[in-house]
Amino acid sequence: MSSRTTNKTELNVLGDFKPVVPSEYRKSEFVYLANNDPAQNTKIIKEFDRVKFSMCDTIDFWISTKRNDVIKMMGAVDSVVINDEEAKLLTKTHNLIKAAKKIMEWGTRFVVIKKGEHGSLLFYDDVVFPSPAFSLENIVDPTGAGDSFAGGMIGYMASKNSTKLSTIREATVYGNVMGSFAVEKYGIAGLVKLRKSQIQNRFNQYRKMVHF
Amino acid sequence: MSSRTTNKTELNVLGDFKPVVPSEYRKSEFVYLANNDPAQNTKIIKEFDRVKFSMCDTIDFWISTKRNDVIKMMGAVDSVVINDEEAKLLTKTHNLIKAAKKIMEWGTRFVVIKKGEHGSLLFYDDVVFPSPAFSLENIVDPTGAGDSFAGGMIGYMASKNSTKLSTIREATVYGNVMGSFAVEKYGIAGLVKLRKSQIQNRFNQYRKMVHF
Known part of the structure; x- marks a missing residue:
């Protein structure tokens, strides 16, 4: 369940979608x-007045069809969150450290590479922070794990x-934790009834799990 | 560099090798x-008088030709150290937690699954301890990484x-650290001139790297 094959992408309603940020959202700080149209995304981010931290993702479809727009978008945000296969495809390299460095050269300060069952790598400056995935014996549906991570x-x-570095490191662990809830059930069933205490418990379990 | 294809295995001098443990080695405690012949390994381990902790590895050739002997060998040691592809091949499952549980059912208390660039998973009782690999930008030769890990x-x-649990957890981190030195240079060049202080420094760097 750790790799995906795209047979065909039909944008459907997203094809002509011209998103406008509702005024009550414009004050959002985070x-x-x-992974929408990268040119649209680059336009949208400018509509926010008080951004403290911005992040973007992308997907193989945009890398193949609008690579230059993807690169521009990545230079317009504070952090890129991307999966390992797409990071390799985008940067044309196999080593994830090299891939992250290349993405950082395009102007973003942080890069998070998501590796599915192998967790994630956070990069900034000359630092790498790897965090393993929360170990699960039964995985039902990996759809949405990446967005749950980013969210x-x-x-x-x-x-x-x-936006402290220590907060961002912890945040990637919360990303792994949320991804683990997403894949445990079908669709969004693992997320919709989740209580904050369950998230906190799993974060605490995670800390215990990786301690040495 | 994270997967290997075996075209052909010729045992050569190992084919008729009947190892005898030198008397000065028989008092070894660890x-x-x-990954020699599993039937031989099971015989050899009995020649040691004072074993406090024993470990074994194996390889696809033995899994394909002597699976039952591999299983017996695994029941005769305290810990199995095996790579992810071989764990899947041996246990006929894709989930590494399920694979580890199956191996534990054969009689060993600890299972370490090595995942190359993704680090390792240590299993015991109902515990999983994942440790990411030490991040390296330049990998020259992955040969021997697994044995360096085990060593x-x-x-x-x-x-x-x-043989305390806390020591065993730290030991798997040292395994990752030694594997990282092994792959940085060709053959054994990354290991032969290594000083203890370099190993300790990298272990300390590792602890800092994974902290959150």
């Missing part, structure tokens, strides 16, 4: 741009109202 | 059986003369 990550930063 | 692991336990 902004995550999901958990930026959601934690927003809840702390912080 | 014993690692590398680093049991070498650390022997140096501490300890």
Whole structure:
């Protein structure tokens, strides 16, 4: 379940979608741009007035069809969150450290590479922070794990109202934790009834799990 | 560089090799059986009088030709150290937690699954301890990484003369550290001139790297 094959992408309603940021959203300080059209994303991020931390993701479809726009978008945010296969495809390299460095050269300060069952790597300056995935014996549906990761990550930063390095490191662990809830059940069933205490418990379990 | 294809295995001098443990080795307390003939390994481990902790590895050739002997060998040691592809091949499952549980059912208490660039998973009781690999930008030659891991692991336990759980967890981190030195240069060049202080420095760097 750790790799995906795209047979065909039909944008459907997203094809002509011209998103406008509702005025009540424009004051948002923590902004995550999901994998929509990169040119649109680059435009949208400018509509936010008070951004403290912005993140974007992308997907193989945009890398293949609008690579230059993807690169521009990545230079317009504070952090890129991307999966390992797409990072390799985008940067044309196999080594994830080299891939992250290349993405950082395009102007973003942080790069998070998601590796599915192998966890994630956070890069900034000359630092790498690897965090293993929360170990699960039964995985039902990996769909949405990456967005749950990104949402958990930026959601934690927003809840702390912080862009400190220590917060960002913890945030990637929350990303792994949220990804683990997402894959345990089909669709969004693992997320919709989740209580904050369950997330906190799993974060604490995670800390115990990796301690040495 | 994270997967290997075996085209052909010729045992050569190992084919008729009947190893005898030299008498001065029989008092060894920490014993690692590398991936030789599993039936031989099971015989050899009995020649040691004072074993405090024993470990074995195996390889696809033995899994394909002597699977039952591999299983018996695994029941005769305290810990199995095996790579992810071989763990899947041996247990006929894709989930590494399930694979480890199956191996534990055969009689060993500890299972370490090595995942190359993704680090390792240590299993015991109902515990999983994942440790990411030490991040390297330039990998020259992955040959011997697994044996360096196992050697680093049991070498650390022997140096501490300890089989405590906390020591075993630290030992798997030393395993990752030694594997990282092994792959940085060609053949054994990354290991032969290594000083203890360099190993300790990298272990300390590792602890800092994974901290959150």
